[in-house]
Amino acid sequence: MIRAHLRNMVLGGVIGLIAPLVATAQDAPDVRPKRVVSINLCTDQLAMMLADPGQLVSVSVLAREPESSAMADEALGWPINHARAEEIFLLKPDLVVAGAFSSQATVQMLRKLGLPVEVFEPALSLEDVSAAMTRMGAALHQDARAADQVAGFEARLAALREQVVNRPRAAIYYANGYSVGDQSLSGHILATAGFDNIAREAGIPVAGNIPLEVLALLDPDVIITGQRYPAASRSEEILDHPVVRHLQDARLRGTIADRDWICGTPHVLRAVEGLIGLRHDYEAVARGAGE
């Protein structure tokens, strides 16, 4: 057992010495990372969009969950990891991409083990989406591909923007009465789609809870909720509260799946489109009532 281990170490050492020589001989200037591991839902998606075939070695387990990942089907093409330092290290990556919400202990451990870790901050606006793609492009040495996709994203976004005169007042309402304000990605998407966010009236700039009675008295035109997750939770019960039901029946309701705006990727355009459709419905109803 020990002998086998020793032999592996020796062989590994020898190959380790030879390998750089071979590499330098063949393609000297290319320092493009060849074994990239992503351990965060959002970096998973950016990396899957930008990496060369074979360049990305593994994505996190969340990337395959259809509720939270916009690329759940694509993710089936990559092996998954659970963002644990041990398994990441054994994948022998030459670059790890992580999110700011990844476990700090894991990131520290990986750095201590000598692995380069790029940490991506969560996107708080649509501009951040372009910035994140550019940065992932730079990290993977896929700058040209990233620039292409950024241009495509920005063109599609520009085409979606409309002049809106009467902006309906919308409330984003999640489990536990959680809501997001203007200074968040969802808030930016809501504003781009032509809504005013009721969170501002409730005094919530980034994110926070709107008590049910405050929501009711603010009387939003539209209530936007997330999709339900499997199995039950007390947190989601608030969406069945008679008051929320009453508001939804009396007003327009919409659902934007978490996967469409949880991460700052070009997939947020789906959320923008969905919300613009919702606003058109609202305008049609309002026009019908006015006539």
Place this chain on the structure above:
Amino acid sequence: MRRLALILIALVVVLFVAALLLGPADTDPWQSLVALITREESLLGLVMYEIRLPRALLAVMIGASLGLSGAAMQGYLRNPLADPGLIGVSASAALGAVLAIQTGLAAAFALGLPLSALAGALVGVLLVLALAGPRGSSLTLILAGIVVSSLAAALTSLVLNLSPNPFAANEIVFWMMGSLADRSMVHVGLALPFMVMGWLLLGGVGRGLDALTLGEDAAEAMGINLMVLRLMVVIGTAAVVGASTAVAGVIGFVGLVVPHILRPFVGARPSALLWSSALGGAAMLLAADITVRLVLPSKDLKLGVLTAIIGAPLFLHLIHKVRKMSV
């Protein structure tokens, strides 16, 4: 005695009205009351009838239940440390409730949630009584309670951690500390039948508990059937604690603190302690719920945090007293 009753009733009424009038949304008190009484078809009417009224009602119902069951258990075990939260009955009820929610039983039929919590509470009471024995000392009672409540709490956490729902694991805090946030008339309707049953059972044990203060032989000589008394206390406690926990999570210390404060005023008579603790419990929980809404309206501060801050020092004081008595 009548004066105590009047004071407690007045306190509950004042706090109940305050609970209706105070909330995170600034509403005009007079308009709010009018909207509630006339069941106005406005948003304010909706807020009053569907948000604040059920919350205030639940605070009264659950507070009364916890106070009453605490007084009944203390009378039956003749031990001032018996409290459904402390001896693990509430924690077992929470396990029952969580199992009902996670297995889909609660969604499949409406009474699944309170029934399952009641079953959990029943198992908890019986376990503690079996472990501590009917005349166990304070020490064995508390130790048995620790065993039952830590096991139930661990299993509750396990079930919530295993749930595929991303919110479930965060709800461990709710089940351990309790909250009345965002409850509706549906929950009042779910809890009330079980609570009424429990109140009737526990309300009927007063004479038996009074007799029991003279010792078991004397009580039996006075015509008290100890078997029936025991069954009434066990089932009554399971019913009220099960229903309370199913809708509001575990709220500790109410059943300990309230009887302790009121005992001197009723001359330590268990029968009088029953109704006064019910009123006192209602007042305490109303006050706690008003406080959590005023202190941190958007954070949903848990009720159990407040009741523990008040209750834990009192508990310490009680242990000290019990120890001095036994030395």
